[in-house]
Amino acid sequence: MPGMADITGDSFSASLVRAAFLAQTRLKALQSRTARRYMNLHALSASLDLFKPGAIVPWVSYLFPTELLTSYRLTPMIPEVGSATLTGTDLREPLEAAAARMPLARDVCSYHRIALAAVENDMLPAPSMCLGTTPLCLGKECLLEMLAVRHNVPFREVRVPLPPDEGETSPEVIADVAEQLRVLHEDIGRWTGRKPDLQRAIRLSNRASAAWGHLMTERLAGRLEMDGRLTFAIVFLGQLLWGTEEGAKDFERLLSERGRRDLMAPILDGGRRLKRLLWLHTVPHHDTEIFDLIREQGAVVILEEMGQMHLETVDPEDPFPGLAGRLANNVLWGSSARRAHLNVALAKQLKVDGAVHFNHWGCRHGLGSLPVVRSAFAQAGIPFLAIDGDALGRGGAQQDKARQAMESFLELL
Amino acid sequence: MPYCYYTCNLIPLDLIIRAGYTPRWLGGFLRDPTASTRRDAPSVHPMTCPYVTKLVAAADALFGAAPDGGTSDDDASGAADGSRPAASPDVLVVPGGCDAARRMGDLLAATYPDQVFVLPMPRGSEPEVAETLATDLRGLEDWLGACRPAGTAPVTDAAAATDTDQREPTGALSNVTQTDCCVPSLDYPSPPRQGGVFVIAGPLTDDSLLRLIERLGAHVSGLESCTSPDRWRPLAVAAGAAAAMSAAGATREAEIDAATRLAPLDHEALAARLLEIGMCPRRSTTHRRDHLARRLDQSRPSSIIYARQSFCDPGAYDALLAADLAKERGLPYLEIEVDFPFDANGPLHTRVEAFLEAQLLDEDLLSDLDY
Ligand code: SF4
Numbered sequence: 001m002p003g004m005a006d007i008t009g010d011s012f013s014a015s016l017v018r019a020a021f022l023a024q025t026r027l028k029a030l031q032s033r034t035a036r037r038y039m040n041l042h043a044l045s046a047s048l049d050l051f052k053p054g055a056i057v058p059w060v061s062y063l064f065p066t067e068l069l070t071s072y073r074l075t076p077m078i079p080e081v082g083s084a085t086l087t088g089t090d091l092r093e094p095l096e097a098a099a100a101r102m103p104l105a106r107d108v109c110s111y112h113r114i115a116l117a118a119v120e121n122d123m124l125p126a127p128s129m130c131l132g133t134t135p136l137c138l139g140k141e142c143l144l145e146m147l148a149v150r151h152n153v154p155f156r157e158v159r160v161p162l163p164p165d166e167g168e169t170s171p172e173v174i175a176d177v178a179e180q181l182r183v184l185h186e187d188i189g190r191w192t193g194r195k196p197d198l199q200r201a202i203r204l205s206n207r208a209s210a211a212w213g214h215l216m217t218e219r220l221a222g223r224l225e226m227d228g229r230l231t232f233a234i235v236f237l238g239q240l241l242w243g244t245e246e247g248a249k250d251f252e253r254l255l256s257e258r259g260r261r262d263l264m265a266p267i268l269d270g271g272r273r274l275k276r277l278l279w280l281h282t283v284p285h286h287d288t289e290i291f292d293l294i295r296e297q298g299a300v301v302i303l304e305e306m307g308q309m310h311l312e313t314v315d316p317e318d319p320f321p322g323l324a325g326r327l328a329n330n331v332l333w334g335s336s337a338r339r340a341h342l343n344v345a346l347a348k349q350l351k352v353d354g355a356v357h358f359n360h361w362g363c364r365h366g367l368g369s370l371p372v373v374r375s376a377f378a379q380a381g382i383p384f385l386a387i388d389g390d391a392l393g394r395g396g397a398q399q400d401k402a403r404q405a406m407e408s409f410l411e412l413l
Numbered sequence: 414m415p416y417c418y419y420t421c422n423l424i425p426l427d428l429i430i431r432a433g434y435t436p437r438w439l440g441g442f443l444r445d446p447t448a449s450t451r452r453d454a455p456s457v458h459p460m461t462c463p464y465v466t467k468l469v470a471a472a473d474a475l476f477g478a479a480p481d482g483g484t485s486d487d488d489a490s491g492a493a494d495g496s497r498p499a500a501s502p503d504v505l506v507v508p509g510g511c512d513a514a515r516r517m518g519d520l521l522a523a524t525y526p527d528q529v530f531v532l533p534m535p536r537g538s539e540p541e542v543a544e545t546l547a548t549d550l551r552g553l554e555d556w557l558g559a560c561r562p563a564g565t566a567p568v569t570d571a572a573a574a575t576d577t578d579q580r581e582p583t584g585a586l587s588n589v590t591q592t593d594c595c596v597p598s599l600d601y602p603s604p605p606r607q608g609g610v611f612v613i614a615g616p617l618t619d620d621s622l623l624r625l626i627e628r629l630g631a632h633v634s635g636l637e638s639c640t641s642p643d644r645w646r647p648l649a650v651a652a653g654a655a656a657a658m659s660a661a662g663a664t665r666e667a668e669i670d671a672a673t674r675l676a677p678l679d680h681e682a683l684a685a686r687l688l689e690i691g692m693c694p695r696r697s698t699t700h701r702r703d704h705l706a707r708r709l710d711q712s713r714p715s716s717i718i719y720a721r722q723s724f725c726d727p728g729a730y731d732a733l734l735a736a737d738l739a740k741e742r743g744l745p746y747l748e749i750e751v752d753f754p755f756d757a758n759g760p761l762h763t764r765v766e767a768f769l770e771a772q773l774l775d776e777d778l779l780s781d782l783d784y
């Protein structure tokens with residue numbers, strides 16, 4: 001059975017292994033016909049193309065408006081997605097060993113540490129360009145620019161001022177960010193020598209956003225109960241697919257009951273009510289036990305903070321202001337006070353029983369806002385649990401502790 | 414004059430003084446580690462750099478209201494300097510250069526409403542960035558004006574805003590007494606010379622790391638630190654004149670002289686100057702790399718020591734950069750993880766000693782070679 005190590009090479013045999021691996025994933029998608037399976041297939045297929053010789057590999061930050069890339073038929077390489085994927089495969093061990101040998105401090109965000117170790121050891125493709133955004137954190141900008149310097153490729157950072165604590169970002173700020181995006185879109189064309197088709201990318205992205213936005217509206221209104229741990233993965237992987245035909249179809253599959261049937265919240269025997277949790281920040285990707293525990297205890301992550309993106313469409317005739325607005329008003333961007341009151345409002349709207357903040361290893365952005373978020377929840381009288389962990393971790397004492405804390409929390413609810 | 418505490422040296426002291434405040438670096442007012450903490454004191458996650466952790470505690474000792482509405486617990490045991498009681502007219506400015514600092518600002522602003530200003534600090538230095546920073550500096554100035562208690566006035570005499578001597582703030586601060594003002598007391602124990610250790614560090618309280626190097630028989634070739642005098646000193650000088658003079662290649666004395674004759678604050682020039690001076694680890698990697706390379710080429714060190722605060726993201730990536738620069742130049746390189754305040758004893762002492770000894774040994778061996 002071939003493993004990830006055989007897939008990421010650029011030899012002929014690696015391309016055969018890739019084809020076989022994709023065929024397997026395609027079969028699963030065809031059998032299940034769910035959005036989730038198709039999304040896995042399409043994200044994997046697009047990402048594997050990045051390993052082909054001569055591929056253009058744009059390393060971008062998680063919130064980067066990837067339509068600027070799909071306009072040129074480019075697939076983004078997002079370090080967080082790359083790290084989460086690789087640490088879930090048989091490359092995990094060599095990758096961890098490579099990361100341990102690296103001189104980069106161990107206390108930085110593990111998404112970035114692992115991504116750096118992967119690219120330095122040919123487990124992720126080297127960048128052709130590095131494109132950052134000030135949201136959400138400084139660490140990934142440091143990583144992206146350092147990679148650009150090391151690989152002697154262009155680096156750009158989209159500067160996005162912090163939104164006000166209350167209300168939306170001003171039109172002047174949006175116009176400034178939009179202009180940066182417009183220039184950057186042109187630059188990508190110059191660097192790659194490709195012709196853009198941004199309108200097409202936006203129209204496809206809009207199809208996906210309309211579907212996802214509709215779903216989120218239904219979830220927020222309480223008419224649809226989905227499992228937030230699973231929908232988290234949809235948005236996480238979806239970052240690779242916005243603006244593509246496949247992405248549009250996959251998100252639209254979510255509109256049918258059949259297409260979303262493997263993402264739904266469990267239904268308890270005897271019509272018992274589920275305990276509803278709001279999940280803040282990222283998830284421990286490889287710790288299934290904590291979510292098994294949640295299910296076993298009759299609870300569900302009813303909504304995930306990070307799912308709140310691409311909720312509206314943008315104007316295909318003039319897309320830059322819309323893309324800029326999305327970036328500038330992202331719910332995770334801004335002061336801790338903004339994050340706190342948005343989440344408390346969300347929790348109230350969803351009538352959750354409690355909120356869980358995942359303190360991801362090394363994330364100054366998330367950990368830094370924790371005290372303000374925690375106290376806002378306390379003031380609102382909503383039970384709040386913060387658990388320490390590594391989003392890429394698997395097992396270990398920290399996860400045991402997190403599980404125990406979760407167990408007590410759920411009992412308390 | 415009320416105090417304006419600040420957390421990072423990229424604050425133009427001139428602006429603060431002109432606004433009618435006495436500037437005080439919060440790092441000079443760390444809480445006595447043995448003092449008891451207020452029950453509701455803000456706390457940060459343990460995965461936060463010691464600098465931010467200690468500054469949050471220091472801020473609470475200064476700004477935290479006592480649980481009973483009287484004086485804070487800390488007033489008895491208190492901040493190291495015997496801080497002011499709660500509800501004072503003092504304010505705090507937190508430049509948010511990195512995520513940890515930005516979040517510290519958020520936390521303190523939420524805990525002491527209306528007493529904290531978070532100043533965004535950009536990575537780049539493009540004209541648009543400088544423009545935005547100039548606007549933010551104007552915002553800071555307005556905010557300071559709005560917070561200033563009735564009965565106090567802004568400083569209109571430009572000469573009052575030009576004290577730049579770090580150890581003894583002298584007469585130029587007409588409304589500010591020497592003991593009131595506080596800037597980091599970090600300077601070279603002896604003049605830097607080529608062929609020694611180049612030290613790159615985050616914030617340092619004092620020169621103990623440099624003295625440790627000297628005690629161990631080496632000398633210092635240069636220092637790059639958040640608190641080094643070449644950061645804050647030029648910013649203490651009024652903006653417009655300083656920018657103009659330094660662009661014209663003037664000496665520091667001439668800058669100060671020009672500043673004393675300065676008219677209203679030129680926010681654009683100040684922003685540009687701030688970005689030019691503040692070439693710290695949070696900055697664009699390319700610019701920072703060029704800056705460090707230039708400093709290394711000027712000071713021609715024989716080795717590099719990087720003193721990084723634990724849990725510091727910009728420092729972590731900056732240390733990689735420094736390691737690359739050391740490798741390119743064939744210089745021995747040591748990275749140490751340090752606390753705030755810096756503790757020159759214990760394991761750190763041993764690591765620095767072993768590193769320097771290895772170099773001295775190399776030098777001895779080389780000089781013994783006889784061809
Ligand atoms: S987890 Fe935190 S530090 Fe890591 S990429 Fe996300 S925002 Fe940045």
Ligand code: SF4
Pocket residue numbers: 462463464465511512513514615616695722724725726727728
């Ligand atoms: S730059 Fe580093 S040491 Fe300074 S406040 Fe930020 S994390 Fe702390």
